[in-house]
Amino acid sequence: MNFASDNVVGASLPVMQALMQANTGALAAYGADEITRRVKARFNEIFEREVSVFLAATGTAANALALSSAVPPWGLCVCHQESHVIDDECGAPEFFMHGAKLIGLPGAAAKLEAQAVRTYLEGLPKSVKQMPPKALSISQATECGTIYRPDEIAALSAVCRDHGMSLHMDGARFVNALVSLGCTPAEMTWKQGVDILSFGATKNGCLMAEAIVVFKPELAEGLDYRSKRAGQIISKGRLIAAQLEGYFAADHWLANARHANRMAALLAEGLMRHPSVRLAWPAEANEVFPILPRRLSDALKSAGAVFMGWTEASLPKGERIGSDEALIRLVASFATTESEVRQFLDVVDETLSQQAAE
Amino acid sequence: MNFASDNVVGASLPVMQALMQANTGALAAYGADEITRRVKARFNEIFEREVSVFLAATGTAANALALSSAVPPWGLCVCHQESHVIDDECGAPEFFMHGAKLIGLPGAAAKLEAQAVRTYLEGLPKSVKQMPPKALSISQATECGTIYRPDEIAALSAVCRDHGMSLHMDGARFVNALVSLGCTPAEMTWKQGVDILSFGATKNGCLMAEAIVVFKPELAEGLDYRSKRAGQIISKGRLIAAQLEGYFAADHWLANARHANRMAALLAEGLMRHPSVRLAWPAEANEVFPILPRRLSDALKSAGAVFMGWTEASLPKGERIGSDEALIRLVASFATTESEVRQFLDVVDETLSQQAAE
Amino acid sequence: MNFASDNVVGASLPVMQALMQANTGALAAYGADEITRRVKARFNEIFEREVSVFLAATGTAANALALSSAVPPWGLCVCHQESHVIDDECGAPEFFMHGAKLIGLPGAAAKLEAQAVRTYLEGLPKSVKQMPPKALSISQATECGTIYRPDEIAALSAVCRDHGMSLHMDGARFVNALVSLGCTPAEMTWKQGVDILSFGATKNGCLMAEAIVVFKPELAEGLDYRSKRAGQIISKGRLIAAQLEGYFAADHWLANARHANRMAALLAEGLMRHPSVRLAWPAEANEVFPILPRRLSDALKSAGAVFMGWTEASLPKGERIGSDEALIRLVASFATTESEVRQFLDVVDETLSQQAAE
Amino acid sequence: MNFASDNVVGASLPVMQALMQANTGALAAYGADEITRRVKARFNEIFEREVSVFLAATGTAANALALSSAVPPWGLCVCHQESHVIDDECGAPEFFMHGAKLIGLPGAAAKLEAQAVRTYLEGLPKSVKQMPPKALSISQATECGTIYRPDEIAALSAVCRDHGMSLHMDGARFVNALVSLGCTPAEMTWKQGVDILSFGATKNGCLMAEAIVVFKPELAEGLDYRSKRAGQIISKGRLIAAQLEGYFAADHWLANARHANRMAALLAEGLMRHPSVRLAWPAEANEVFPILPRRLSDALKSAGAVFMGWTEASLPKGERIGSDEALIRLVASFATTESEVRQFLDVVDETLSQQAAE
Structure with missing residues (x-):
C-alpha cells in the first residue's frame, strides 16, 4: 500500500524487456543509434506532425532545459506558485536559465486562469528594472491532480501570444492527463498553442526516460548543445530510447x-x-x-x-x-x-x- | 569488431541482472532507498575510509559537478589541453562552474608533469585581472590510454597544495588504470592527495552509473543541492545504485x-x-x-x-x-x-x- | 520641486571639487592608487574596526556582489517582498549569485520581523529539492522610508546565526537612516550582527560611488575577483575614491x-x-x-x-x-x-x- | 614620464567641464535624461546610420555585455590569444556569457588573419561535444599597438558570415586606430561587417565612459536588461553622457x-x-x-x-x-x-x- 508517489516503483515489464533486448550488441554512443532514431520518429507519429525531440534523464532536467530555451537569462517565467518548477527542483530552472526568474501566481487547484495571468502581466511595470515575461509554464496534470481542459490551455496560450511569451507544459504526468481527457496528444498540446513540452515517462512506467518535445521550431535551436553541457546526453543512449520504445509499443x-x-x-x-x-x-x-x-x-x-x-x-x-x-x-x-x-x-x-x- | 569506444556496448550481465532484481517493489525515491545506502557504504570499504558519494547519470555531469565544488565562479581550473573536460563536454564544466575558466596545458601522452604545472602557476600574473588557480584536473587513464603512476599523482598534488588548489581526478576509465597499476583505489587517489574523483562505471560495464567520490570533506558541501539542481538526482534512484551493486559484487x-x-x-x-x-x-x-x-x-x-x-x-x-x-x-x-x-x-x-x- | 528620487540631482559641491582636484596627474589604475588606499583606511575609522572595502559603480552592483559572496548558487536569499533587490534590479542578484533564489516575505512598512522570518525558516522543508537559506537581506532605510532600530537588527541577526545565514544590509540610504537613529555606523551594523553592507553614497551626494563593506572576513574572499569580472573595477579608480574622500571630509x-x-x-x-x-x-x-x-x-x-x-x-x-x-x-x-x-x-x-x- | 598606460591620467579638460556643467539641476535618472538622449543621437551621426547605443561604466563591462548578446551560453567566441577579453578581464566575458567559451588563436602582432581563422573553424569537429562558434572578437587597436586595415576587417567578417558568426570589435583604443587609418568610423566598422562594437572613451580622455554600439539590430535585443542586471546602468546617468558630450564636441x-x-x-x-x-x-x-x-x-x-x-x-x-x-x-x-x-x-x-x- 505505497501511495507515496508514482516514482517509488521500478519500471513496468514491457519497458524492462525492451531495455534488456536493447542491451546486446554494439551501437553508436550519445544518441546516434538506430533505436534513438526510431523513437524520435515515433514522436512525430504520436504528435501528428514534425517535432524536435531531446531525450533527458530526469524530469527536472527536461523542465529546466525546456525553460532555458524559452527564457533568456534576463527574462521572467510565470508559473503557478505551487508548481514543481518553482518549488521542488532546487532552483534547477534558475540554474539552466542562468538566473532568469520564476514568478509564481496563485490559482485554485494549482491551475492558472488565463484572465488572472493577463491581469498580472498587464500590471507589470514597463521598465528596465523589471525583467520582461518570456514564458508561461503550466503543469498537466497539476500538483493537485487536476487537469487543464484544452480550451483552458488555448486561453492561456492566447495570453502568451499577446505578450510575446512561449507556453511550456510540464508533462510529468502527461499521459494521466491525456487519457483522462480522452483527447489526442496533439489536441492537448500544439493545437492549443503549447510551444514546448516536458514529456514525462518515468512516473508512468519507465525507469528513467523523459523527453523535451518542441513544437515552436526556434526553441529547438541549441537544445542539443544545452543538453550535452548539462550532462544529459547519456553515452549509452539506447538506455533511454529502448525504454521509450517498449513504453510506446502496443499502447x-x-x-x-x-x-x-x-x-x-x-x-x-x-x-x-x-x-x-x-x-x-x-x-x-x-x-x-x-x-x-x-x-x-x-x-x-x-x-x-x-x-x-x-x-x-x-x-x-x-x-x-x-x-x-x-x-x-x-x-x-x-x-x-x-x-x-x-x-x-x-x-x-x-x-x-x-x-x-x- | 567494434573498437570505436567502450560505450558502444550495453551493460554486462551481472549489472543488468542486479538492475532487473531491483526493479520490483516500492522504494523511496530520489536516492533515499536502501540500495543506494548500501552502495554508498560500499564506497567506504572500497576506498578504505569515509568518503562522500554522489551518484550521477553521466560522466560529463560527474566531472562538471565535481569541478563546480572545487572551483569558484571566479577561479581557474588547470587541465591537460586534450582532456575530456576541456575538449569533449561542450562546456559543461564552464556551465556548472558558472563561467570559471579551464586552462589546458601541454604534456606528452596527455599527461601533465608536476614541474610543468608548477612553472605555469608560478608564471601567472598576480593581479585581479587574472583568475586565480583553484583546481587541477587530471584524467586516469588519460585520453591517450596512458596512466599516472602514484608518485606522479603525489607530485601533482604537492603542486596543488603549494598553490591552494584542489586535485580532481577524472576517472572515466578509473578501473582500467587501477588494475593496470595493480594498486588499491586508496593508493591511486586520496593517499596521493586526490581531493575529489569522478568515478566512472558506465564504460566498464554499467548502463549508466557514475559517482562523485569526495575525499576533502569541504568539497562535499552543497554537492547534493548542486546535483539536484543539475537534474542529476534520478527519481527512481535505485536505477543507478542497483547497477553499482551488481558491478561491485564478486569483484x-x-x-x-x-x-x-x-x-x-x-x-x-x-x-x-x-x-x-x-x-x-x-x-x-x-x-x-x-x-x-x-x-x-x-x-x-x-x-x-x-x-x-x-x-x-x-x-x-x-x-x-x-x-x-x-x-x-x-x-x-x-x-x-x-x-x-x-x-x-x-x-x-x-x-x-x-x-x-x- | 523634483521629489521623484534622490538620484535626479548631480553631486554635491564638495564631492565635485574633490573629483576635480583628483583629476590631475598620473596615478596607478584599477584602484591601486593612493586616494583609494586613503579612502579604504577611512572606512576603518568610520566603522571603528578593520573592514574590507570594495568600491563599486552602482548600488545594484554593490548589492548583487555582496549577495553573491554570501549565497552560493544553490542557496536561498530571504528579503522583504518589496525590497529593491527582488523588485527593482532586473534580476541582478540572481545573475551575480548564478541562479540562487530570492524569496520575498511580507512585513509591515517594508520591514521584516525577526519572528516572522524565523517562522518562515522553520517551515522550510528539509529536502534536497529545497534550496537552503544562506542569507537575509534587509534595507536600511526601507523602501517605505522606515528604519530598523538597532535592536530589531540584532533580533534578525540572531535568527540568521541560528540558521547559518549571513545578514546583508542594503544601505542605499544608509546615512539617512544613520542620522535619523543618531547612532554610529558600528552600532547600526556589525555590532548588531550585520555581516556585509552595501554602503550607498550616490543618493546622498556623490555622482557615482558605492562600496561593499565586509564585516565577516570570509565573505571578502574573492570579492575583488568577482568585482573585476563584473566590470565594476573602474580603470581610473580615483574617480570613485575621490568622490568618497570629498564626501567624508568634514562630516x-x-x-x-x-x-x-x-x-x-x-x-x-x-x-x-x-x-x-x-x-x-x-x-x-x-x-x-x-x-x-x-x-x-x-x-x-x-x-x-x-x-x-x-x-x-x-x-x-x-x-x-x-x-x-x-x-x-x-x-x-x-x-x-x-x-x-x-x-x-x-x-x-x-x-x-x-x-x-x- | 608615466607611460604605464593611457588610464593613469584623469579626464581631459573639456570632458571635466562638460561633467561640471551637467551636474546642476534635476534630471531623470537611469539614462532617461536629455543629455543621454542627445549623446545617443550623436552616435547615429558619427556612424552615419541608425545604431543602438548602450552606455557602460567600464570597458570590461562593455566587452562582456557585447559578447553576451552575440554568443549564447553554449557557444564559442574566437579571439586572439593575447586579447584583453581572454587575458585581462578575470573571466568577465565568461561570466556575462554564462559559461560560453573563449578560444584564443595565435597571430602575428596580436592580429588575427582571416585565413587562419577560417582554417581553425573548418577544423572544428561537428559534434554536440563541441561548442559551435558564434562570434569573433578583434581588438582595434590591438594589444601590440597594431591596427587592422579595413580590408583585413572585411576579410574577417566574410569568414564570420560564412560560419554564422557575429563580428565584435573591442575598441578600447578605437579612436587611436581611427585617426591612424584616417578613415571614418563607418568605414572602420559596419561598412566592413562589424556587428557590434565596444566603443572606448575612457582611455582617450574621459573619466569613465564606454559605449556598446550595435550595428546588427538583433544583437540589441535585451541588451538594456542585460546592462541593468549587470549593474551597468548608472542612476545619475548624465554622468557618462555628459562626458561623452564634452568628448565629441568640436572633434x-x-x-x-x-x-x-x-x-x-x-x-x-x-x-x-x-x-x-x-x-x-x-x-x-x-x-x-x-x-x-x-x-x-x-x-x-x-x-x-x-x-x-x-x-x-x-x-x-x-x-x-x-x-x-x-x-x-x-x-x-x-x-x-x-x-x-x-x-x-x-x-x-x-x-x-x-x-x-x-
Missing part, C-alpha cells in the same frame, strides 16, 4: 496511465462513500487528495499504508482543515494493484465504522 | 577492467609484431593507438572493423605520421571478445603479408 | 543626510497639518509617503511638482486608499531646498483651503 | 587621439635613431614596444620613467630578446606632453651615448 503507455487513473478513481470513490471524508480537489488523474479524520490517517499508517501529508496552501477559499483532520496525498501508479486499493479501503471502512460505533 | 568491476585491458594488450602485441606498425603511446589501459599503413587502416574498415581516427596533436615531439600512414584509436571493453581481437589481427596479418609480398 | 556626508531628512520632515509636517492628508508610514528618513486627495495630487503636478505614485501593496492592514485619494512618494535629497519645500506646501495649503471652501 | 575626441598617436610616434622615432633599439611591432597607434638594452631600461626607470615590461609571447617568429635586452611598452595618452617625451628621449640618448663611449 502500453496509455494502458499504464488508464490503470493508474482507474486505481485513483477507485480510491476516491471508496473514500467518498464516507461522509467524514471529502476531497480537496477532484481526482482527475492518478492522484487523490482526501481530507479525512486524523484518526483515520493514523490508522492507515499503522496498517502499513505509505502516503504523504499535503500542504493546505492551495485549498479552495473557505475550505479549512479541522484540527482533527488531515490532508493527504495518495498517488496511484501503473503498478498499483486493485488488491492494494481494496486493502486500503478496507482499513478506511473498518476505522470509520469503528469510529461511528464509538 | 565483477575488476574482472571487467582486467578483461578489457587484456584485450587491448592482445591488440597491441598483435599489431607490434609488424615492423610497419608502431604505437603512438604505450597501451597501458584498454586503449591502443597504433600508427599503421593507411592501406591497413582501409583494409580493416573494409573488413568491418569500427574505430576512430585520432588527432596527431599529442604525438611525442619528433614523431610524425607519414603521408601513407594513419593514427587510429582502438578501445577494448568488458564485452570485447578474444575472437573479435583475433579476427582483427588476422586482417592485419593478412593485409601486411600481402603488402610485403607486393 | 559632509552626515550633513547631507541630515539636510535631506529635515526637508522630508518639513514636508511631512506641512502635509500633516491637513486632516485630509495622512502618512502611509512614518517619515523616518528622507522619504514621505502621503495619502492625499487626488485633486491635490493633480494640483501639485500642475504646479510643476515631480513625484511618483506608489504601490498600495505594502499598506498596513486595514488601511485603504479611497477612490478619490492617491498614495505618492516624495523624496528629499541633499539638494532639496527649503524654498522648494515651501513652494510645494504652499500649493498644498492653497489647494486644500480652496477645496475646503468649495 | 575633441579626434584631437586627443591624434595627439596621443603623435606622442607615440615621437617616442618611436627618437628610439629608432639608435641602432641598439628596435621595435617589436610598428607603432601604429599610441603604443610603442621597443626592444632595448636592459641598461637603458634600468636607466629610464632610475630617471623616473614609468612603463611596463611586456611579454615576448607575441614576438614575430625568429625575433628573440637577448639576455641583455628588455621588451617594454610605452603608452602615450591625450595628456602626454612633448616635454615628457623629450625628457624620456634625452635619457635614452644620454644613456646610449655613454654606453657607446664605454
Whole structure:
C-alpha cells in the first residue's frame, strides 16, 4: 500500500524487456543509434506532425532545459506558485536559465486562469528594472491532480501570444492527463498553442526516460548543445530510447496511465462513500487528495499504508482543515494493484465504522 | 569488431541482472532507498575510509559537478589541453562552474608533469585581472590510454597544495588504470592527495552509473543541492545504485577492467609484431593507438572493423605520421571478445603479408 | 520641486571639487592608487574596526556582489517582498549569485520581523529539492522610508546565526537612516550582527560611488575577483575614491543626510497639518509617503511638482486608499531646498483651503 | 614620464567641464535624461546610420555585455590569444556569457588573419561535444599597438558570415586606430561587417565612459536588461553622457587621439635613431614596444620613467630578446606632453651615448 508517489516503483515489464533486448550488441554512443532514431520518429507519429525531440534523464532536467530555451537569462517565467518548477527542483530552472526568474501566481487547484495571468502581466511595470515575461509554464496534470481542459490551455496560450511569451507544459504526468481527457496528444498540446513540452515517462512506467518535445521550431535551436553541457546526453543512449520504445509499443503507455487513473478513481470513490471524508480537489488523474479524520490517517499508517501529508496552501477559499483532520496525498501508479486499493479501503471502512460505533 | 569506444556496448550481465532484481517493489525515491545506502557504504570499504558519494547519470555531469565544488565562479581550473573536460563536454564544466575558466596545458601522452604545472602557476600574473588557480584536473587513464603512476599523482598534488588548489581526478576509465597499476583505489587517489574523483562505471560495464567520490570533506558541501539542481538526482534512484551493486559484487568491476585491458594488450602485441606498425603511446589501459599503413587502416574498415581516427596533436615531439600512414584509436571493453581481437589481427596479418609480398 | 528620487540631482559641491582636484596627474589604475588606499583606511575609522572595502559603480552592483559572496548558487536569499533587490534590479542578484533564489516575505512598512522570518525558516522543508537559506537581506532605510532600530537588527541577526545565514544590509540610504537613529555606523551594523553592507553614497551626494563593506572576513574572499569580472573595477579608480574622500571630509556626508531628512520632515509636517492628508508610514528618513486627495495630487503636478505614485501593496492592514485619494512618494535629497519645500506646501495649503471652501 | 598606460591620467579638460556643467539641476535618472538622449543621437551621426547605443561604466563591462548578446551560453567566441577579453578581464566575458567559451588563436602582432581563422573553424569537429562558434572578437587597436586595415576587417567578417558568426570589435583604443587609418568610423566598422562594437572613451580622455554600439539590430535585443542586471546602468546617468558630450564636441575626441598617436610616434622615432633599439611591432597607434638594452631600461626607470615590461609571447617568429635586452611598452595618452617625451628621449640618448663611449 505505497501511495507515496508514482516514482517509488521500478519500471513496468514491457519497458524492462525492451531495455534488456536493447542491451546486446554494439551501437553508436550519445544518441546516434538506430533505436534513438526510431523513437524520435515515433514522436512525430504520436504528435501528428514534425517535432524536435531531446531525450533527458530526469524530469527536472527536461523542465529546466525546456525553460532555458524559452527564457533568456534576463527574462521572467510565470508559473503557478505551487508548481514543481518553482518549488521542488532546487532552483534547477534558475540554474539552466542562468538566473532568469520564476514568478509564481496563485490559482485554485494549482491551475492558472488565463484572465488572472493577463491581469498580472498587464500590471507589470514597463521598465528596465523589471525583467520582461518570456514564458508561461503550466503543469498537466497539476500538483493537485487536476487537469487543464484544452480550451483552458488555448486561453492561456492566447495570453502568451499577446505578450510575446512561449507556453511550456510540464508533462510529468502527461499521459494521466491525456487519457483522462480522452483527447489526442496533439489536441492537448500544439493545437492549443503549447510551444514546448516536458514529456514525462518515468512516473508512468519507465525507469528513467523523459523527453523535451518542441513544437515552436526556434526553441529547438541549441537544445542539443544545452543538453550535452548539462550532462544529459547519456553515452549509452539506447538506455533511454529502448525504454521509450517498449513504453510506446502496443499502447502500453496509455494502458499504464488508464490503470493508474482507474486505481485513483477507485480510491476516491471508496473514500467518498464516507461522509467524514471529502476531497480537496477532484481526482482527475492518478492522484487523490482526501481530507479525512486524523484518526483515520493514523490508522492507515499503522496498517502499513505509505502516503504523504499535503500542504493546505492551495485549498479552495473557505475550505479549512479541522484540527482533527488531515490532508493527504495518495498517488496511484501503473503498478498499483486493485488488491492494494481494496486493502486500503478496507482499513478506511473498518476505522470509520469503528469510529461511528464509538 | 567494434573498437570505436567502450560505450558502444550495453551493460554486462551481472549489472543488468542486479538492475532487473531491483526493479520490483516500492522504494523511496530520489536516492533515499536502501540500495543506494548500501552502495554508498560500499564506497567506504572500497576506498578504505569515509568518503562522500554522489551518484550521477553521466560522466560529463560527474566531472562538471565535481569541478563546480572545487572551483569558484571566479577561479581557474588547470587541465591537460586534450582532456575530456576541456575538449569533449561542450562546456559543461564552464556551465556548472558558472563561467570559471579551464586552462589546458601541454604534456606528452596527455599527461601533465608536476614541474610543468608548477612553472605555469608560478608564471601567472598576480593581479585581479587574472583568475586565480583553484583546481587541477587530471584524467586516469588519460585520453591517450596512458596512466599516472602514484608518485606522479603525489607530485601533482604537492603542486596543488603549494598553490591552494584542489586535485580532481577524472576517472572515466578509473578501473582500467587501477588494475593496470595493480594498486588499491586508496593508493591511486586520496593517499596521493586526490581531493575529489569522478568515478566512472558506465564504460566498464554499467548502463549508466557514475559517482562523485569526495575525499576533502569541504568539497562535499552543497554537492547534493548542486546535483539536484543539475537534474542529476534520478527519481527512481535505485536505477543507478542497483547497477553499482551488481558491478561491485564478486569483484565483477575488476574482472571487467582486467578483461578489457587484456584485450587491448592482445591488440597491441598483435599489431607490434609488424615492423610497419608502431604505437603512438604505450597501451597501458584498454586503449591502443597504433600508427599503421593507411592501406591497413582501409583494409580493416573494409573488413568491418569500427574505430576512430585520432588527432596527431599529442604525438611525442619528433614523431610524425607519414603521408601513407594513419593514427587510429582502438578501445577494448568488458564485452570485447578474444575472437573479435583475433579476427582483427588476422586482417592485419593478412593485409601486411600481402603488402610485403607486393 | 523634483521629489521623484534622490538620484535626479548631480553631486554635491564638495564631492565635485574633490573629483576635480583628483583629476590631475598620473596615478596607478584599477584602484591601486593612493586616494583609494586613503579612502579604504577611512572606512576603518568610520566603522571603528578593520573592514574590507570594495568600491563599486552602482548600488545594484554593490548589492548583487555582496549577495553573491554570501549565497552560493544553490542557496536561498530571504528579503522583504518589496525590497529593491527582488523588485527593482532586473534580476541582478540572481545573475551575480548564478541562479540562487530570492524569496520575498511580507512585513509591515517594508520591514521584516525577526519572528516572522524565523517562522518562515522553520517551515522550510528539509529536502534536497529545497534550496537552503544562506542569507537575509534587509534595507536600511526601507523602501517605505522606515528604519530598523538597532535592536530589531540584532533580533534578525540572531535568527540568521541560528540558521547559518549571513545578514546583508542594503544601505542605499544608509546615512539617512544613520542620522535619523543618531547612532554610529558600528552600532547600526556589525555590532548588531550585520555581516556585509552595501554602503550607498550616490543618493546622498556623490555622482557615482558605492562600496561593499565586509564585516565577516570570509565573505571578502574573492570579492575583488568577482568585482573585476563584473566590470565594476573602474580603470581610473580615483574617480570613485575621490568622490568618497570629498564626501567624508568634514562630516559632509552626515550633513547631507541630515539636510535631506529635515526637508522630508518639513514636508511631512506641512502635509500633516491637513486632516485630509495622512502618512502611509512614518517619515523616518528622507522619504514621505502621503495619502492625499487626488485633486491635490493633480494640483501639485500642475504646479510643476515631480513625484511618483506608489504601490498600495505594502499598506498596513486595514488601511485603504479611497477612490478619490492617491498614495505618492516624495523624496528629499541633499539638494532639496527649503524654498522648494515651501513652494510645494504652499500649493498644498492653497489647494486644500480652496477645496475646503468649495 | 608615466607611460604605464593611457588610464593613469584623469579626464581631459573639456570632458571635466562638460561633467561640471551637467551636474546642476534635476534630471531623470537611469539614462532617461536629455543629455543621454542627445549623446545617443550623436552616435547615429558619427556612424552615419541608425545604431543602438548602450552606455557602460567600464570597458570590461562593455566587452562582456557585447559578447553576451552575440554568443549564447553554449557557444564559442574566437579571439586572439593575447586579447584583453581572454587575458585581462578575470573571466568577465565568461561570466556575462554564462559559461560560453573563449578560444584564443595565435597571430602575428596580436592580429588575427582571416585565413587562419577560417582554417581553425573548418577544423572544428561537428559534434554536440563541441561548442559551435558564434562570434569573433578583434581588438582595434590591438594589444601590440597594431591596427587592422579595413580590408583585413572585411576579410574577417566574410569568414564570420560564412560560419554564422557575429563580428565584435573591442575598441578600447578605437579612436587611436581611427585617426591612424584616417578613415571614418563607418568605414572602420559596419561598412566592413562589424556587428557590434565596444566603443572606448575612457582611455582617450574621459573619466569613465564606454559605449556598446550595435550595428546588427538583433544583437540589441535585451541588451538594456542585460546592462541593468549587470549593474551597468548608472542612476545619475548624465554622468557618462555628459562626458561623452564634452568628448565629441568640436572633434575633441579626434584631437586627443591624434595627439596621443603623435606622442607615440615621437617616442618611436627618437628610439629608432639608435641602432641598439628596435621595435617589436610598428607603432601604429599610441603604443610603442621597443626592444632595448636592459641598461637603458634600468636607466629610464632610475630617471623616473614609468612603463611596463611586456611579454615576448607575441614576438614575430625568429625575433628573440637577448639576455641583455628588455621588451617594454610605452603608452602615450591625450595628456602626454612633448616635454615628457623629450625628457624620456634625452635619457635614452644620454644613456646610449655613454654606453657607446664605454
